[in-house]
Amino acid sequence: MEPLTDLGFSLFSSPTTVVGVVVLLMILYVVSVGSSSSEAGKEPPGPKPLPLLGNLLQLDLQRPYKTLCQLSKKYGSIFTVYFGPKKVVVLSGYRTVKEALVSYADEFGEREITPILEDINRGHGILFSNGETWKEMRRFALTTLRDFGMGKRVAEEKILEECGHLIQMFENYKGEPFNTSCPLNYATSNIISSIVYGSRFEYDDPRFRKLVSRANETIRITGSAEIQLYNMFPRLVGWIKGRQVILKNVEMTKRDVKDLIKQLKETLKPQMCRGLVDCFLIRKQKEEDSCRKDTQFTEENLIFSVTNLFSAGTDTTAATLRWGLLLMAKYPHIQDRVQEELAKVIGSCKVRVEERKDLPYTDAVIHEIQRLANIVPLNNPHRTSQDVTFQGYFIKKGTTVFPLLTSVLNDESEWESPHSFNPSHFLNKEGKFIKRDAFLPFSAGRRVCVGEGLAKMELFLLFTSLLQRFRFTPPPGVTEDELDLTPAVGFTVPPSPHKLCAISRQ
Ligand code: HEM
Numbered sequence: 001m002e003p004l005t006d007l008g009f010s011l012f013s014s015p016t017t018v019v020g021v022v023v024l025l026m027i028l029y030v031v032s033v034g035s036s037s038s039e040a041g042k043e044p045p046g047p048k049p050l051p052l053l054g055n056l057l058q059l060d061l062q063r064p065y066k067t068l069c070q071l072s073k074k075y076g077s078i079f080t081v082y083f084g085p086k087k088v089v090v091l092s093g094y095r096t097v098k099e100a101l102v103s104y105a106d107e108f109g110e111r112e113i114t115p116i117l118e119d120i121n122r123g124h125g126i127l128f129s130n131g132e133t134w135k136e137m138r139r140f141a142l143t144t145l146r147d148f149g150m151g152k153r154v155a156e157e158k159i160l161e162e163c164g165h166l167i168q169m170f171e172n173y174k175g176e177p178f179n180t181s182c183p184l185n186y187a188t189s190n191i192i193s194s195i196v197y198g199s200r201f202e203y204d205d206p207r208f209r210k211l212v213s214r215a216n217e218t219i220r221i222t223g224s225a226e227i228q229l230y231n232m233f234p235r236l237v238g239w240i241k242g243r244q245v246i247l248k249n250v251e252m253t254k255r256d257v258k259d260l261i262k263q264l265k266e267t268l269k270p271q272m273c274r275g276l277v278d279c280f281l282i283r284k285q286k287e288e289d290s291c292r293k294d295t296q297f298t299e300e301n302l303i304f305s306v307t308n309l310f311s312a313g314t315d316t317t318a319a320t321l322r323w324g325l326l327l328m329a330k331y332p333h334i335q336d337r338v339q340e341e342l343a344k345v346i347g348s349c350k351v352r353v354e355e356r357k358d359l360p361y362t363d364a365v366i367h368e369i370q371r372l373a374n375i376v377p378l379n380n381p382h383r384t385s386q387d388v389t390f391q392g393y394f395i396k397k398g399t400t401v402f403p404l405l406t407s408v409l410n411d412e413s414e415w416e417s418p419h420s421f422n423p424s425h426f427l428n429k430e431g432k433f434i435k436r437d438a439f440l441p442f443s444a445g446r447r448v449c450v451g452e453g454l455a456k457m458e459l460f461l462l463f464t465s466l467l468q469r470f471r472f473t474p475p476p477g478v479t480e481d482e483l484d485l486t487p488a489v490g491f492t493v494p495p496s497p498h499k500l501c502a503i504s505r506q
């Protein structure tokens with residue numbers, strides 16, 4: 001809670017600000033909490049909120065998902081927490097989250113657009129939009145991703161090509177310790193870039209490096225304590241530094257993306273789509289030609305759909321791979337078994353997606369990495385699109401809902417040893433791979449991750465290719481026990497900064 005205290009001091013340092021803050025919070029409190037008792041039915045229980053601050057003092061703002069998991073032990077699988085004046089209903093545990101997102105998809109399928117998300121996207125694109133914009137942009141992204149070979153040979157080729165560049169980059173470190181973040185982010189960015197733009201970038205292209213680092217920085221800051229405070233009190237703390245950095249990043253990224261789109265426009269051939277941008281531009285032209293007034297195929301939606309895919313597709317997959325390599329270095333006996341299986345089934349040939357079924361142990365390890373890595377612990381926020389009575393509780397239309405993914409991936413009634421790295425979660429007694437219902441790292445229902453198929457393919461091909469080529473170890477002088485599994489702070493959570501050695505096996 002220290003960071004919050006520090007921030008509190010700087011926020012409330014002048015008496016006039018304090019009075020202003022108190023008055024505004026009182027108004028917000030009356031508006032939000034005052035309407036919480038409903039005649040329509042019992043509302044989900046929860047810790048008593050303080051006037052004005054709600055449950056703010058109880059929340060670990062750096063890692064709110066941790067507090068929420070603790071609260072679920074006391075209040076059950078559906079409860080209410082006040083993030084300042086903002087009322088949030090938290091759904092916890094596999095059964096509740098799945099039931100809400102799948103059986104009540106209509107009621108729980110909307111995205112909550114927090115003030116910082118409003119700043120970033122202004123309701124455009126796929127990730128942070130609702131209604132017709134979301135419907136059309138999501139449908140377009142899914143069809144185009146499918147056409148560009150998600151789950152097919154074309155995507156496999158693109159990923160394998162990128163694998164070659166990534167391996168080369170790892171080779172360049174010659175077994176010396178290095179931070180895995182940049183190479184992995186560049187590789188996953190390039191895979192989504194070649195689908196979106198139709199071509200990859202060189203790793204030393206300064207514009208590409210900036211696009212990747214700004215996307216990462218924005219995701220990190222979006223999960224910080226100061227941005228949580230901004231989301232609670234947007235009018236009061238709009239000036240905070242983190243928000244200014246995000247706004248600047250968004251502007252610069254928009255400029256770069258516009259520029260990339262302009263280049264594609266100038267060389268566009270209507271008969272040949274090089275990537276998603278081309279398909280979008282062609283569709284845009286068609287809609288303009290037919291004078292469709294309510295078209296969603298606008299410049300803004302193109303820019304934000306592209307940036308959404310780029311940032312959602314880069315950081316998540318790279319963070320999962322970073323966890324994977326760290327876990328391999330920490331548990332060398334598990335790395336041994338993966339490498340033995342790869343040697344037996346594939347030898348030194350290129351790995352192919354169709355070989356996944358012959359690699360049950362490796363497949364189980366990749367699933368267990370995703371489960372334990374738990375990289376979107378809070379999930380993206382949802383909100384109710386209408387009044388709903390769920391599991392006997394009344395939830396009003398427009399309420400923010402967190403379908404807490406961490407509580408699903410660590411659900412004690414679903415997983416035999418939820419808090420340890422145990423690939424047996426995905427293996428039966430005969431050593432065959434088994435699917436598990438509570439494996440929901442991509443969420444479920446209407447807003448389920450658009451890139452699930454692509455991400456699974458990337459994780460499999462990149463992880464296996466890297467393990468074929470390299471042995472991952474802690475840096476000299478660091479023991480396996482000393483490798484730290486504390487997650488970093490952020491909206492998505494990679495491991496804390498660390499270095500590893502990639503020792504060539506060939
Ligand atoms: C390991 C990798 C990944 C994980 C764990 C992951 C996880 C998630 C989660 C939890 C959500 C929120 C779902 C919800 O609101 O209920 C989401 C949404 C989304 N993801 Fe992913 N994702 C990954 C990779 C990707 C990739 C590679 C892409 C790009 C092709 C992508 C694009 C998106 C988009 C566009 C959405 C918004 C969907 C919507 O709101 O309709 N993700 N992802």
